[in-house]
Amino acid sequence: MHEFTIASLLVDSLLDLAKKQGSNRVLDVHLRIGKLRALSAEQVKFSYGILIRGTILEGSRLIIEEAMANVHCSKCGYDSKLEADENSPYHFALPSLVCPRCGENLSIIGGDECTISKVKMALPVKQRTKSA
Amino acid sequence: MSKPVDIVTSAEGEVFDIELEVNILKENQRLAHENKQRLQASRIQAIDVMGSVGSGKTSLIKSMISRLKHKSRIAVIEGDVTTTIDADLIASEGVPSIQVNTGKECHLDANLIRKALDRIPLSKLDLIFIENVGNLICPAEFPLGSDKRLVVISVTEGPYMVLKHPMMFMGADVVAINKTDLAQAMGVEPRKLSSDVAKINPKAVTISTSCKSGSGIEEVIRALGLDGA
Numbered sequence: 001m002h003e004f005t006i007a008s009l010l011v012d013s014l015l016d017l018a019k020k021q022g023s024n025r026v027l028d029v030h031l032r033i034g035k036l037r038a039l040s041a042e043q044v045k046f047s048y049g050i051l052i053r054g055t056i057l058e059g060s061r062l063i064i065e066e067a068m069a070n071v072h073c074s075k076c077g078y079d080s081k082l083e084a085d086e087n088s089p090y091h092f093a094l095p096s097l098v099c100p101r102c103g104e105n106l107s108i109i110g111g112d113e114c115t116i117s118k119v120k121m122a123l124p125v126k127q128r129t130k131s132a
Numbered sequence: 133m134s135k136p137v138d139i140v141t142s143a144e145g146e147v148f149d150i151e152l153e154v155n156i157l158k159e160n161q162r163l164a165h166e167n168k169q170r171l172q173a174s175r176i177q178a179i180d181v182m183g184s185v186g187s188g189k190t191s192l193i194k195s196m197i198s199r200l201k202h203k204s205r206i207a208v209i210e211g212d213v214t215t216t217i218d219a220d221l222i223a224s225e226g227v228p229s230i231q232v233n234t235g236k237e238c239h240l241d242a243n244l245i246r247k248a249l250d251r252i253p254l255s256k257l258d259l260i261f262i263e264n265v266g267n268l269i270c271p272a273e274f275p276l277g278s279d280k281r282l283v284v285i286s287v288t289e290g291p292y293m294v295l296k297h298p299m300m301f302m303g304a305d306v307v308a309i310n311k312t313d314l315a316q317a318m319g320v321e322p323r324k325l326s327s328d329v330a331k332i333n334p335k336a337v338t339i340s341t342s343c344k345s346g347s348g349i350e351e352v353i354r355a356l357g358l359d360g361a
């Protein structure tokens with residue numbers, strides 16, 4: 001249940017952000033979770049729902065998107081999405097880090113993030129800012 | 133905290149979409165990096181030992197300590213939800229151990245390790261084993277700042293442990309397949325577990341071990357680069 005830890009970090013970051021922006025109401029939160037993070041979106045949402053009670057985040061919607069992982073072979077230059085073993089009898093995607101072209105070890109690019117990408121919040125008129 | 137890159141007015145007039153990139157795991161990554169730098173400055177090797185409850189993490193650490201304690205100055209950080217049973221077992225080897233009770237958390241994190249390092253005389257050590265909480269999922273998400281990650285599984289956990297927990301093995305440097313003295317009784321083939329690891333992470337070194345007979349322990353020590361310590 002490290003989802004609760006992750007949800008706590010998320011709530012702390014959002015409260016901090018809202019405070020900096022002078023907002024007293026958050027509506028939507030977009031969280032991008034990499035495919036390789038062992039995080040259950042369902043449990044993150046459940047924990048989030050509990051943690052936001054009585055805060056300015058209460059009533060906000062948490063929207064979770066999955067981010068893909070890519071692999072790269074430094075020997076033969078093979079680039080691809082991280083493939084799961086198709087012959088695996090398990091419903092969970094079993095990743096393989098063996099290059100299908102030359103058998104070398106593949107390095108993983110991305111897929112390990114856990115990032116707040118967008119927040120919809122109410123801002124007082126005076127505090128509207130635009131930065132590049 | 134990243135700066136907002138753009139703010140767009142919505143139809144309501146007062147509600148804004150703020151586009152940003154805030155990595156909520158950044159704080160743990162930063163602290164892990166600090167731990168690593170601190171350990172390197174004291175020329176200490178640190179090994180993060182992970183595995184299920186009852187896989188034999190403590191026994192394997194004890195076996196390595198009894199072979200290394202005459203040439204290296206060792207300490208152990210013991211992570212558990214509660215109790216000091218493991219820390220007491222390690223203390224019986226005559227090396228200092230620090231208990232970190234996570235309370236409710238299922239893993240150690242970089243901040244807990246930072247606090248534990250504050251209580252260890254770093255200048256008097258060459259090697260630290262960090263025994264993570266018994267769990268094959270959560271600890272993979274929280275780097276601690278160690279040099280190497282050792283994952284311990286045992287044949288008593290059945291034949292599918294690697295396939296069921298691929299994430300844990302993707303980040304492993306060394307995998308010990310423990311309790312091989314029981315492999316026949318369990319009907320589990322250590323070579324099958326080993327080939328599962330090779331498929332997910334060909335870089336990991338997999339070694340069959342038995343803390344009871346002592347087989348494989350020296351190989352684990354070599355694979356972790358501790359033999360020259």
